[in-house]
Amino acid sequence: MLLLSLGLCGPELYAQVKPQVKPQINGSTVSDSAKNAEASPREPADQLSAITQSLQEKREQRKALQQKLAKVTEEDDKNDLQQQIDELKTTIKQLDHSFEQIITGGLDLDSFSDTPTQPFDWQEELILAIKPIIDVLKDLTEKPRKIEKLRGDISLLQEQQNLIELALDAMARFQPDAMDQSTKAKFESITQKWLQRQADNAQDIDIARIQLASLEESNKNWWQSLKTGMADFVQGRGLTLAIAIMAALSVWLLMHGLLWLYQKKLISPGNRNSIQARLARYAYRIMTGLLAMLAVLATFYLANDFLLLTLAFILLIAVMLSFRHLLPHYINETRLLLDIGPVRIGERITYNGLPMRVRSINVDSLLRNPDLKGIVRLPLSALNDMVSRPDIDEPWFPCRPGEYVMLPDGRFGEVLEQTLELVKLNIKGSLVQFPAADFFRLDLLNLSRQGFVVVVTFGIDYQHQAQCLDEVPTRLREALEHALAQAEFSDKVVSLLVEFKEASANSLDYLIVVNCKGEAASSYFAIGRLIQKTCVEVCNREHWIIPFAQLTVHQGEGFQALSERNTQSYEQGAP
Numbered sequence: 112m113l114l115l116s117l118g119l120c121g122p123e124l125y126a127q128v129k130p131q132v133k134p135q136i137n138g139s140t141v142s143d144s145a146k147n148a149e150a151s152p153r154e155p156a157d158q159l160s161a162i163t164q165s166l167q168e169k170r171e172q173r174k175a176l177q178q179k180l181a182k183v184t185e186e187d188d189k190n191d192l193q194q195q196i197d198e199l200k201t202t203i204k205q206l207d208h209s210f211e212q213i214i215t216g217g218l219d220l221d222s223f224s225d226t227p228t229q230p231f232d233w234q235e236e237l238i239l240a241i242k243p244i245i246d247v248l249k250d251l252t253e254k255p256r257k258i259e260k261l262r263g264d265i266s267l268l269q270e271q272q273n274l275i276e277l278a279l280d281a282m283a284r285f286q287p288d289a290m291d292q293s294t295k296a297k298f299e300s301i302t303q304k305w306l307q308r309q310a311d312n313a314q315d316i317d318i319a320r321i322q323l324a325s326l327e328e329s330n331k332n333w334w335q336s337l338k339t340g341m342a343d344f345v346q347g348r349g350l351t352l353a354i355a356i357m358a359a360l361s362v363w364l365l366m367h368g369l370l371w372l373y374q375k376k377l378i379s380p381g382n383r384n385s386i387q388a389r390l391a392r393y394a395y396r397i398m399t400g401l402l403a404m405l406a407v408l409a410t411f412y413l414a415n416d417f418l419l420l421t422l423a424f425i426l427l428i429a430v431m432l433s434f435r436h437l438l439p440h441y442i443n444e445t446r447l448l449l450d451i452g453p454v455r456i457g458e459r460i461t462y463n464g465l466p467m468r469v470r471s472i473n474v475d476s477l478l479r480n481p482d483l484k485g486i487v488r489l490p491l492s493a494l495n496d497m498v499s500r501p502d503i504d505e506p507w508f509p510c511r512p513g514e515y516v517m518l519p520d521g522r523f524g525e526v527l528e529q530t531l532e533l534v535k536l537n538i539k540g541s542l543v544q545f546p547a548a549d550f551f552r553l554d555l556l557n558l559s560r561q562g563f564v565v566v567v568t569f570g571i572d573y574q575h576q577a578q579c580l581d582e583v584p585t586r587l588r589e590a591l592e593h594a595l596a597q598a599e600f601s602d603k604v605v606s607l608l609v610e611f612k613e614a615s616a617n618s619l620d621y622l623i624v625v626n627c628k629g630e631a632a633s634s635y636f637a638i639g640r641l642i643q644k645t646c647v648e649v650c651n652r653e654h655w656i657i658p659f660a661q662l663t664v665h666q667g668e669g670f671q672a673l674s675e676r677n678t679q680s681y682e683q684g685a686p
Contacts, residue, residue: 162210166203173199254326261323268316275309351419355410359403366399390449444491447472458499462487464548465531466507469499482508483547484530508551514559515632523635558632562605565625565638569646570618572656579619584609586649587621594645595625600638603631618658 173196180192282302287295370392404427411420434441446452454460456469460478467478467487476494478487510516510526516536517523524536524543534550536543545553556563571583588609595604605626612622623642631638650657 158213159210162206162213166206166210169199169203169206173203258323258326261319261326265316265319265323268312268319272309272312272316275305275312278305279309348416348419351410351414351416354414355407355419358406358410362403362406363399366395366402370395370399393445393448443495447491447494452494454494454497454499457502459502459505460497460499462489462497463531465551466505468502468507480507480531482506482511482529484528485532487531509553509555510557510560514557514629515635517556517558517635519554525633558635559629562629563627563632563635565627565635565642567623567639567642567646568612568620569623569643570615570620570658571650572658573614573619575655576619580611583619583655584611584621586653587623587646590645590649591623591625591642594641598634598638598641600627600631600634603628603634 176192176196176199180189180196183189183192279302282298282305285298287298290298374392408420408423411423443452447454450456450472454469454472454476456472458469460467460469462478465480465483467480470477470479470486472491472494474491476489476491478489479485508529510529512526512528514526515523516526522538524538527535527537527542529535529547529550532547534545534547536545569587571579575583588607591607591609595601595607598604605628606624607626608622608624610622612620614620623646625638625642627634627638647657649655
């Protein structure tokens, strides 16, 4: 809409008024009729009449100058008159060209000119392109430069004044009355010249000081100058910049809205991350950027603001030149954005020692571990040195909050919280923290995830050897089944195994294995204690003896010989 309004209003709405330079001939401006023609537009017939009248005047002036040139003998006067005649010839030629251009409807007649085409000079064209910027910089520094120049002029004039005074003092030491008539006349002439020079120099100093005081006085009212400058900027280039920004923003919002509507209504969610969809999406965004940039340039062009247009082109060229060095880098990032690079959306990647899932790849890419709190936001360039792989239904972390784990050192704890930085466990009522990456590398047991077993070895005395293979395991099984059925975790017991294990050095051992679901992990030690308690109760009821660890010392021949030798030594040493 903004671009449409700019087109309807036309360049006249935003055109900046520039002073018209009027051609001068012999210090005078063009005729009053030409001034009136500039002040208000005329009918074509009136314009032709004014040009015809001006041509007659110029030709008469040229004829008069040519007649005067024929009578002049001095070379300098001839050069001045010839220069004026040449200027009149140029003016007459321009008026003839204007007359023909008006009657042909304003056609460009330069293509019919016999003047040879000038060769292309890129340096001159470049100077013409950046001339508005240079003019603005000159305008910004015009007053300081004038002040500095006036100060320099005053200093130079003051030095000249001192020299003039020294010269006049030297002349005052002469006695003109003692000179002859011709010498006195020449002396007085030179003295008068230096006196006139002194007066002129003093006048120049006064004028320069007045100009300097005027410029310095204008600097004191800086607030008024600032307000005037800001008002001019707001009404001029500030307005143009605001319209350009609004035009670019309107283009971006319109294109973004169309893209959103297309993705929501015409593309199924399953195809939004396909290579074709991503390629089309990023190509559309590039086109959006180009259209927004074109809207800005069009605004500057319609506003006839050549300075802003030049700055915009310089900025555009600088950006394009920077792409030359960054092109390989942008190619790699483009492959990532199109999901055909070494890292792809939905795959598994290792970051800081933790497995992460690639949630999205964009200017800021998102990584997340489903079992850990928090996300990682990485710049697109950080993914260039990484490689992802497809997820094959692997666990993302050994545990989750609320689960129970057995650490390699035998400590048992409940997982309270786990983030990308820390894992918090409750071990024996105390809070213990582990770095997440270090915890991930531990060889721990998760009792809650796939279930667990409690293994107990229980032994009885050898005097029950006759019934150790049939009656003892049966009684133990029956008692354990009854005890587990009465426990609060009875519904979480999967199986029970009671078998004779081995005949050890001091006892007949039985292997008792209770297989439980993961929900009973919090009762891991309680189950072991219940098994021991039940086995002891069975032994008490059946009068089975529970052996204790015994140490048997076997004395061989060496011990006996040593004892005899000690006895003999004692007897020989006795009184």
